[in-house]
Amino acid sequence: MAAVTRGSFSLLRRMLSHQYHHRGFRSDWTLKPHVFRCDTKLQLLSSRLLHTAMMFRGPIVQFKLSDIGEGIMEVTVKEWYVKEGDKVSQFDSICEVQSDKASVTITSRYDGIIKKLYYDVDTTALVGKPLVDIETESSSEVIQEEDVVETPAMAREEHTHQEIKGHKTQATPAVRRLAMENNIKLSEVVGTGKDGRILKEDILNFLAKQTGAILPPAPFQEIQTPVPAPSLFAAEPVSTPAATQPSPATPKWPVFTGKDVTAPLKGFSKAMVRTMTAALKIPHFGYCDDVDLSQLVALRAELRSVAESRGIKLSFMPFFIKAASLGLLQFPVLNASVDEACQNITYKVSHNIGLAMDTSQGLLVPNVKNVQLLSVFEIAQELNRLQMLGVSGQLGTAELSGGTFTLSNIGSIGGTYAKPVILPPEVAIGALGKIQVLPRFNDGGQVIRAHIMNVSWSADHRIIDGATMCRFSNLWREYLENPAKMVLDLK
Template identity: 30%
Template sequence: MVREFELPDVGEGVAEGELVSWLVEPGDEVTEDQPVAEVETDKALVEVPAPVDGTVRELHVEAGEVVPVGTVIISFDVEGEAPRASENANDDAVSEGATEQPESEQASTSEPAGDPGATGADAEDAAPPDDRVFAPPRVRRMARERGIDLSSVRGSGPGGRITADDVRAAAGGESAGETAGSQSQSAGATAGEAASETADSTATGTTGETATESAATATADSSARRHETPGQVESADRDKTLAAPATRRIAQEEGVDIDAIPTDEERDGEAFVTPEAVREYAAAQRQAQEADREAVEAGEPVGTTGADFAEGERERREPFTGVRKTIADAMVESKYSAPHVTHHDEVDVTELVAAREDLKPRAEERGIRLTYMPFIMKAVIAALHEYPEMNAVIDEASEEIVYRDYYNIGVATATDVGLMVPVIEDADRKGLLQLSSEMNEVVQKARDRTISPSELQGSTFTITNIGGIGGEYATPIINYPEAGILAIGEIKRKPRVVTDEDGTESIEPRSVMTLSLSFDHRLIDGAVGAQFTNTVMEYLENPHLLLLE
């Protein structure tokens, strides 16, 4: 019997994923829980296991294709398993040579010619199932804090994902598309709307221009763009585009961004792209590039903006998606939500360096690589005990300060796809070796892209080590909604004035480390930030005090 397998929900709030690679081929024998594919989400790279014992019948998705959760990606031949009712229904529909479309789609527009086999469900592939709510953890937390039922909120993000602005709009009694002051992009915008503009942005280049005027200008520009000659076609630059999987495959083969293809067609209020539009746009791009190459050969000046460069010439473009886009969104939200202040200082860690050197061989005997980070974690936790404001968070909906009596320390980690923050839970209850072992494990998993979304959530304070790449001072951005983040600089040998027990002063070379503490000035005063840093310094200067923690 044939068993179809859909892309599962590989993590909370994940609406879609890119199928990076197949680990099996048609005809391969597989066992239950055997990894069959690698899928990259905006949080991590995960392996998708087979749900049954059987033989791979067909791979329905090409490597590199982005598919929503719930899309059939692979079929298995399974011995002795009766076909499911849905499979029987699908087989009957195929045998009759016809597929039914929902009434809403029949009323909108017919299936585009040249795309056989595409159903109404294919056209709406970016929309989530009715009974599934897609929202990142911080958005879910915001909704809980504001008493918003996410099932009643219409998501404006990719794949119907609910964004923070959707929740804010719901709290204010407006839909995301009606919120003129929203700082996020409206994914429900058509090709003619200014999807990337916000009411308080000056990025339009026109000082004092209102959001309404910007949208009107963008609409006019888009209308004019649709009547340009093929060589002058520009990017539509939408956040969300509906298209059948076969259409998306054509766009991928042609090497064009489907969100950049101009279109007048809509499905349920969203921009809809047909195969013909993809081919026309790709042909126009090739024509423009060929014209530029001919002009260059003839010695004529050629404009060097937009997408006019041929591949490999002076510019290289990559999709701004996945983890990199998630990091960018988080950074913007943090900077616009929390007024940042950064306090800098230096600490003499000569005794800490000596203590680590003494303990390192003992840790190695247990198979653990002991770094300075566990010592710094213990010092930070001790300071958090004394200054609970640094471990707090502001509940903006109820206008309350939430003091957290648990200590989950995030460790900012550089990976080949951007910055990730693995979390060590209940760090205050663990010793140096256990902290070191767990930290090494999650950091390596983050760099290998095998870390689970749950291991990247729930931190109450974050530490980032800029010294690993030779830095001293920084102005780190808070891992919002946390109240603070501490950047650790490189340990360097520097001359320092040292006072002996008898009061005699002398200049000696000492090991010195820099500290850069960024904090939310709404919650933390400058004096508290400085006192917190001084407490961290006290424990790092005298590591034997950590034995008391």
């Protein structure tokens, strides 16, 4: 029996040695011929051990949470898309996390099996710390680089084109976002970092060679027609089928049961604390005015059916945004930013106009990129897209970052007057009240019905004086009160 056992395990050792040599491992075993005799039980044992050896996998890799950018050091895990034991491939979604700026989806860099999840749902994950352990496939090449951060705005094609030439591009999420905003394929950029990693300087150099200057973020190229839904920017509700009717945006407040409740500030609430604390350092200058929108109301009534025939809901907001952009061309100081020491001012070439949006996650301010290059209809398309993302809680970093000027539509809730707070590093913001039908005198002294909206402006008084704010407001009001004049300046 001892001879049978020795012969059985000698054969198993020879087979394992062959497997290790086949996989590139060195073996120092000395193999000697033995007489092989075994019974059925030993054959079954050897077969099972051999099967286990052939299922040998690669090393277990600690998949760390990379730097998401924007100075974010911690996020909250909102949802896991995998569990321990699940098999994943490259670019498969692993989890959704929420920072104090946006919700992002973390995707896998490796092929393998999930061995460990380091965090539970609603717990805080730290940047640079392990997120999951992945047992990689033995035949796959393990590349030690950061995980992929995918915001909802990133098209799936962004991953596809990076694999076309048969190699993987290495870049941090911040660099990927810079490339996406400038419509650059990472596969076309030569990386100068370690192991070919693409750096921020590589993107800027690529832009300089292509255009001779650094371009503003490119506007979206393709916009999917969204399902009509109640708009947070509309002046009146729109009836939709019950199947597509989203639930109203209501904040999730704690339910009081007779006891004091203490909860930590996190996510967007924590971001608001930091932003408003920075805003307190800005001396605000306020300015208010009334705008007669009677002609704009009539124009929108004519164009609304045309826009709806194209699958887009047309509210007043696209006109407000485009008029603001036309005004910023004449007063670029309102589309600028200053450094922390207030020693330098940067005039922004892109008009990335933000819209304060009331969502179930709280107050968010996504922005429409490059309004100076868009038509009123294209702005309406983008607003519809942002509104759909806001309702579903899918606004990402791409939509929430990069704003240069903001309009807050408090009138969509019912407010008339406001004192808006500037969102650093921006230097101006406007709050739009609800549109009211009020009596006004015409040129002949007769009382007529007029659609009046109040607007409240706030400006950084360190670089913007009251006269400049007033002149900008007058120009913006003139475009809206006489929308035909906008045609002369539209590009």
